[in-house]
Amino acid sequence: MPGAGSPERPGPDASRSGSPPAAPPRSDILVRPSGPLRGEVEIGGAKNSILKLLAATTLAEGHFTLRRVPRISDVDTMIELLESFGCRLRYGGDDVLHIDVPQQLSPHASYDLVSRMRASIAVLGPLLARCGEAMVALPGGDDFGSRPIDMHLAALERLGVDIDLSHGYVHARASTLKGEEVSLAWPSVGATENIMMVATAAEGRTVIDNAAREPEIADLAAFLNRMGAEVLGAGSPTITINGGGPLRSVDHTPVSDRIETAVYLAAVGIAGGEITLRGAQPGHLRMLCDKLGEMNLRTSTIRGGLWAMSPHRLRATEIVTLPYPGVATDYQPLLVAMLSLADGVGLVTENVFANRFRYVGELIRMGADIRVEGRCAIVRGKERLSGAPVRATDIRAGAALVIAGLGAEGETVVRDTRHIRRGHEDLVGKLRSLGADISWVPAG
Ligand code: EPU
Numbered sequence: 001m002p003g004a005g006s007p008e009r010p011g012p013d014a015s016r017s018g019s020p021p022a023a024p025p026r027s028d029i030l031v032r033p034s035g036p037l038r039g040e041v042e043i044g045g046a047k048n049s050i051l052k053l054l055a056a057t058t059l060a061e062g063h064f065t066l067r068r069v070p071r072i073s074d075v076d077t078m079i080e081l082l083e084s085f086g087c088r089l090r091y092g093g094d095d096v097l098h099i100d101v102p103q104q105l106s107p108h109a110s111y112d113l114v115s116r117m118r119a120s121i122a123v124l125g126p127l128l129a130r131c132g133e134a135m136v137a138l139p140g141g142d143d144f145g146s147r148p149i150d151m152h153l154a155a156l157e158r159l160g161v162d163i164d165l166s167h168g169y170v171h172a173r174a175s176t177l178k179g180e181e182v183s184l185a186w187p188s189v190g191a192t193e194n195i196m197m198v199a200t201a202a203e204g205r206t207v208i209d210n211a212a213r214e215p216e217i218a219d220l221a222a223f224l225n226r227m228g229a230e231v232l233g234a235g236s237p238t239i240t241i242n243g244g245g246p247l248r249s250v251d252h253t254p255v256s257d258r259i260e261t262a263v264y265l266a267a268v269g270i271a272g273g274e275i276t277l278r279g280a281q282p283g284h285l286r287m288l289c290d291k292l293g294e295m296n297l298r299t300s301t302i303r304g305g306l307w308a309m310s311p312h313r314l315r316a317t318e319i320v321t322l323p324y325p326g327v328a329t330d331y332q333p334l335l336v337a338m339l340s341l342a343d344g345v346g347l348v349t350e351n352v353f354a355n356r357f358r359y360v361g362e363l364i365r366m367g368a369d370i371r372v373e374g375r376c377a378i379v380r381g382k383e384r385l386s387g388a389p390v391r392a393t394d395i396r397a398g399a400a401l402v403i404a405g406l407g408a409e410g411e412t413v414v415r416d417t418r419h420i421r422r423g424h425e426d427l428v429g430k431l432r433s434l435g436a437d438i439s440w441v442p443a444g
Helices: 047-057 073-085 111-116 118-131 150-158 189-199 215-226 258-271 286-294 329-340 360-365 395-405 418-423 427-433
Strands: 028-031 037-042 062-066 088-093 096-101 133-137 162-166 169-173 181-183 204-209 230-232 238-243 273-278 298-302 305-310 318-320 345-349 369-373 376-380 389-391 412-415 438-441
Touching: 028 395, 037 258, 037 427, 047 062, 047 073, 047 096, 047 118, 047 189, 047 215, 047 258, 073 088, 073 096, 073 111, 073 118, 073 418, 111 118, 111 133, 118 133, 118 150, 118 169, 118 189, 150 162, 150 181, 150 189, 189 204, 189 215, 189 238, 215 230, 258 273, 258 286, 258 305, 258 329, 258 395, 258 427, 286 298, 318 329, 329 345, 329 360, 329 369, 329 376, 329 395, 360 369, 360 389, 360 395, 395 412, 395 418, 395 427, 427 438
Parallel strands: 037 273, 181 204, 318 345, 389 412
Antiparallel strands: 028 412, 028 438, 062 096, 088 096, 133 169, 162 169, 204 238, 230 238, 273 305, 298 305, 345 376, 369 376
């Protein structure tokens, strides 16, 4: 992958990966006004798919291969979690991960690992399916809200799982899992995935009504089906799982990361220029590309990826986040950063997470004119922002602050970059390859 060998790239454990020495983990990112951007970058496999696919490997004994795995710290956390169950994992190439799943697993996910990454809750379903029991730490709240798992637990109970919440852990046990109809009050991505995975081991048919429709859900279904499961309708609001059949290990290449793709679209939107995103899957980004079109950014599907050009100043628009196929909540900080520099007044309504505007204070420190009222942000665009030291408050907000720095006078120094490294592979190297003035600097 381009930039993968960049010597300044902080990355996962080099002894495991065989990568060049990693930069100090506490580095900040320094960005100066940049543009126009030109060139191409390679988009990696979707973080939010790979984490669940890794969890799903525990469903069967044997040797799995996952390709196009980005070197990000959330993947490292999931690797540690699987190792704690007794699996063995190693990189066989820059982005190929081999997973050996033993016959016996220890179905215990510790607080130390789950508290590092909420997506760890994805192991609950597969551990239950494989071992008949699981003890997984409650993930608790995070950077943008309380993020309960009530829908996961209620669905598991319907399938015959006994759940006990005590001492900060979910203790789940099932002597028999039985297929059932499960209706979700909201199309939760994580709940849909946990139910799909546990239902592969349930007797009979499970139907998930109001299921999440994200491309990563369809990817998980493809993975499970390749393993021998029968999962029908993924990508639609009704998913049917005919459970109980034997499962086997597989080799799989996940969908590409639509959120990583959005980062580079936002970058070219703010800095101007013309870029190609190799490996991007434009079919997964239709609503976003329509919105970006309203904002003056031109995009076009090309063979093997997506082309984008920003010939003019961005124009403000109205944005409403929704579950897929709507505009994803994960794009929201990027879009707010773009609107901060657009011509006119933009209105952004966040419908998925109650508290996902926490980073806005950091953009305001950079001179942005944003007023947050409940779930809405009113953004009055400026010609230029003003570089400042800012803190990444979560994975996506961190990337948005970096991108905002491309359109800010002077120097922007983004701190707490561990959040960025959780979900964005080689952000600095890839932006630099497009001509951005950006580098890692020692933490201030
Ligand atoms: N919710 C509940 N109860 C539940 C489950 C969810 O109330 O049992 C609520 C949540 O609090 C939230 C809404 O439902 O308000 C949607 O949550 P969902 O379960 O869909 O999200 P998730 O599975 O926790 C995944 C992604 C997020 C992404 C959301 C929405 C992963 C690892 N995470 O989270 O991605 O924002 O779906 O699309 O897949 C990120 O990558 O940075 C990230 C946060």
